[in-house]
Amino acid sequence: MAKENAAESKKAPQTSSTARKNSDSKAKKPEQKSKDKENLLKKVSRFFRELRSEFKKIVWPTKKQVIQDTLTVVAVVLVMGVAVWLLDLLFISGFQLVFNGLAG
Secondary structure, three states: OHHHHHHHHHOOOOOHHHHHHHHHHHHOHHHHHHHHHHHHHHHHHHHHHHHHHHHHOOOOOOHHHHHHHHHHHHHHHHHHHHHHHHHHHHHHHHHHHHHHHHHO
């Protein structure tokens, strides 16, 4: 008897609103599952409709624009590559002068 009273006192008291929520959730589980499925289907359907409308807004570049942009990127990469190569040569020469000058 004392153990039962101690166990009951440890439980949080249930108010009428929490008791009602618990009984409602137990009573409506099959309905809730079907509503969740319907909501999920509606959300997925809406996602694909919006996806299709967004794809219609895409403006694809022409072949000429793609070639021009590709050549621009290649040219910039080459110029930057040469610049890094020249800086590398400059730094190597500078370090060689400094460290060979100290040893000699």
